[in-house]
Amino acid sequence: MRALCGVLVSGSFIAVDWGTTNRRAYVIEGGEVASTERDDQGILSVPAGGFPAAVADLRARHGGLPMLLAGMVGSNRGWHDAGYVTAPAGIAEIAANLVSPVEGVSIVPGVCRDGGDGRQDVMRGEEVQLLGAVAAGLAPADALLCQPGTHAKWAVMKGGALADFTTAMTGEIFAMLKAHSLIGAEMAGDVDADEEFRKGVEASADGDLLAALFGVRAASVLGARAPGGAAAYVSGLLLGTDCRARVKPGQTVHLLADGLLARLYSAAIAAIGAEAVVVDSHASFVAGITRIRDMTS
Structure with missing residues (x-):
C-alpha cells in the first residue's frame, strides 16, 4: 500500500x-x-x-x-x-x-x-x-441509505459508520404473491413508475396492506381495474408500505440502485414527500x- x-x-x-x-x-x-x-x-x-x-x-x-x-x-x-x-x-x-x-x-x-x-x-x-x-x-456521513432488492436494506449511517439497519422482504413478498397467491393471476403486465404504481403508493397510506391486497382481486372481479395494471399497483402498495415505515416527509434517502428499482423507489419516496438521491452501487x-x-x- x-x-x-x-x-x-x-x-x-x-x-x-x-x-x-x-x-x-x-x-x-x-x-x-x-x-x-x-x-x-x-x-x-x-x-x-x-x-x-x-x-x-x-x-x-x-x-x-x-x-x-x-x-x-x-x-x-x-x-x-x-x-x-x-x-x-x-x-x-x-x-x-x-x-x-x-x-x-x-x-x-x-x-x-x-x-x-x-x-x-x-x-x-x-x-x-x-x-x-x-x-x-x-452519501453524507450521517444519512439514511436504502439498498432495494429482494430483501431491501434500510441503513442509518452516523459518523460514517453503520449505526442501525432494517431489512424488508419487499421484493420477495411481491414474487410470492405473483407466483402463489389468489391475486397472482391478476398480477399481469409490466411494472414501472406509472399511474397504477402511483395509485398503489397512494393506497398504502391507509395502513391496511392486507385488505388492499385482497382488493386487487375484488377490483378484477368487478371490472374496476383495467387488465395489465395490477402488478404495478401491487408493487406500489408494497414499496409504499416499505417507504412509509422508514421515511419521513422532507427527509433525504440515498438509494444504492439503478434502472427499474431506482425509478420505483424514487417515485415512492417522492410520493410521500421525501427526496431520493441515486448512488452508484458498483x-x-x-x-x-x-x-x-x-x-x-
Whole structure:
C-alpha cells in the first residue's frame, strides 16, 4: 500500500461480490478498477466442496492476485462462515474481523443487529456498499441509505459508520404473491413508475396492506381495474408500505440502485414527500472493499 497526497491506495487485488445467484469480480489496481467480470456463478451454483476450486480458478484468471471476498460466500450456506460484526460498525471493525480460509484469500464478515428492543437483523455483502458510499463521499456521513432488492436494506449511517439497519422482504413478498397467491393471476403486465404504481403508493397510506391486497382481486372481479395494471399497483402498495415505515416527509434517502428499482423507489419516496438521491452501487462496493483492504495492508 502507498500514499498519494495523504490518501491510502491499495496494491493490486481481486475483489469479489459473491451473492446467491450472481458473482462479480473486480481487479483493483491502485484504488481503480482495471477490469471486471460478471457471471451467474453464485453460491447456489457451486457444488458441495467446490469452493476451493472455484476460487482458485477465478484467482488464476486474474494473475494470482490476493483476493477479498464479500457477500453470501461468507454465509453458512457459502464457502466459509465469516460471522457477523455487531452494529454500530465501521470499516475498521469490518477489516479487523476478516477470515482467511486459505492463504491469500480473505472473506468480509456480515453485520448484525441484536438490540435490547428484541429485534434482530442481519446483512451480508450490503455492508461493503453502504460503508463504501459514505467513505467515497457519495452519501453524507450521517444519512439514511436504502439498498432495494429482494430483501431491501434500510441503513442509518452516523459518523460514517453503520449505526442501525432494517431489512424488508419487499421484493420477495411481491414474487410470492405473483407466483402463489389468489391475486397472482391478476398480477399481469409490466411494472414501472406509472399511474397504477402511483395509485398503489397512494393506497398504502391507509395502513391496511392486507385488505388492499385482497382488493386487487375484488377490483378484477368487478371490472374496476383495467387488465395489465395490477402488478404495478401491487408493487406500489408494497414499496409504499416499505417507504412509509422508514421515511419521513422532507427527509433525504440515498438509494444504492439503478434502472427499474431506482425509478420505483424514487417515485415512492417522492410520493410521500421525501427526496431520493441515486448512488452508484458498483462504485460504492469498489470504494468500500478497497478501504477494507487498505486497513489490512
